[in-house]
Amino acid sequence: MARTFIHPEGTVQPAVPLSHGVRKGNILQVAGQVAFDQQGEVVGTTVAEQTRQVLANVKRVLEAGGASFDDVVMFRAYLTDVAHFGEFNEAYAEVLGSDFPARTTVYVGLPPGLLVEIDALAVVD
Template structure:
């Protein structure tokens, strides 16, 4: 099985040693996405809700570049900077992702200043 790098101009490219996504067979892994506008590089939003919406737009853009959509996602991992942000995240997440919800893990960590949320995704396609 060949491993393919997935890239798109519709999601931010970081200057870190990582790919936006990797696909091997029916499995597509999306690297952690941050709330950056892919065209300007600016952080989008100052609230968890605004940043979550942008992060999920970025996740979706990489999924689409890999031939998938949110309906193919089996796992989302969410990284938050503050446990107090969980209710706001849940509301924005539910609106953007919709039911049936994929499996999810949420962890708390430190992100660079101004960044409140990061999300990565694992999708399985029906090749």
């Protein structure tokens, strides 16, 4: 079974060696997305603003791979500061609504100006 490499139309190619997503069969893995707009500029200075942009980027990759948030079984979220956890959760719930996928949240260092990164694993029916 061949892999399909996902690069949403109109999105800047990553500056590092990776694909935005990879689909093999009914499995779609979305690479970690950060708060870049389609021109590669950072959107937002707060965790809430960046979380909304990151989830919009995840959604764009999911859709380019034939999936949606409803197909996501797992998110992994990476935050730069434990103090951002509450604000992150509020924005996350605002975008996703209810019936949340499984999620792991860890704290990491990200490049300057970036506060959150999220990757996703989807199983497409």
